[in-house]
Amino acid sequence: TTIKGGRLIVEKDGGAVFVAIEKGGLLEVKEGGLAIAVDQKAGGAIKTTTRAMEVFGTNRLGQFDIKNGIANNMLLENGGSLRVEENDFAYNTTVDSGGLLEVMDGGTVTGVDKKAGGKLIVSTNALEVSGPNSKGQFSIKDGVSKNYELDDGSGLIVMEDTQAIDTILDEHATMQSLGKVTGTKVQENAVYDLGRSDQNGSITYSSKAISENMVINNGRANVWAGTMVNVSVRGNDGILEVMKPQINYAPAMLVGKVVVSEGASFRTHGAVDTSKADVSLENSVWTIIADITTTNQNTLLNLANLAMSDANVIMMDEPVTRSSVTASAENFITLTTNTLSGNGNFYMRTDMANHQSDQLNVTGQATGDFKIFVTDTGASPAAGDSLTLVTTGGGDAAFTLGNAGGVVDIGTYEYT
16 A cells, blocks of 8 residues: 555554555554554654554664554654553654654653654653753653753643753743743743643643743743742743732742843733742833722732833733623722832823722832823813822832823813
């Protein structure tokens, strides 16, 4: 049988003999299926599992085979894939462009040669996964991943009570962590999730998740639960987003230095825990998004310190259509920090008619120059009452109204 530009599927208890896979052809051997004397030619592909009854033949690397849960010398490319099941083994697997190697929990894969364009999907619950990469050698063993470099759509899931050390995510790679990760680098177009995993539609959260010393360079990190300690995010496409607290889980925590620079974006939703965070914003934006799931309950955020350099802090509601919250029930934000320094802009909201507003409260020293841009969200006030938006415990900081002309028009009144 010759497969050229088509697909041959061998089901359970089925068999195929003397199969030539030409360019564009795919041989799929399912669990319990048999394929012998297979000739995988250039451009051909094999899709199978270690639970196939038997598969053997030749590829451009030599002879390959799968039998009794053990795969040897498989070549995965051009849409081909191998799924290594629990308690099964794969040795000396080459994952080339368009190929996929998926290692299930409890699987063992050694001698992985993952080339550009190949994908490797694995969790830290695999018994062992190892092979060479640009950092020398990577390994996943005994619940610890070391020097793992992901790209081209590869993925890693760090399970609870396991670790990942010095992981690099690049080129559309994904990483989901319920355990502890240290020294992770999230590069361009890569996505990292802390405290949340999605495995085949089954979503799990964990407040035990911890990330330490992460660097995000034009990638994206989503913090769902757990604790992030010391993080740097930079680049116009760099995003650090902390989600609102999940039901039955403690709010996500940011601890230590949070450095956002070079046009990057920092977003927080609802009352996340930033009380032990030193936030530094350099030519970047922090968007603080109020929780609108409850009416008339302001979002309170506390910081250790806030330093700004040509940066913006924007306070706003969740940009969604409200179904259970009335349009007039604006939820405001109170941002409290021990110190404030530098220069930048604060975008704040008021509801003068109801004497409500966003608040900036500096309990200690405030230094530098800042502009306050005000948008009123309510009806015209009945009288020209005043609202205090900024309070400080001392220092020589200058706060000026940044609206056009230095005034805010609200109905029949102008505020300065």
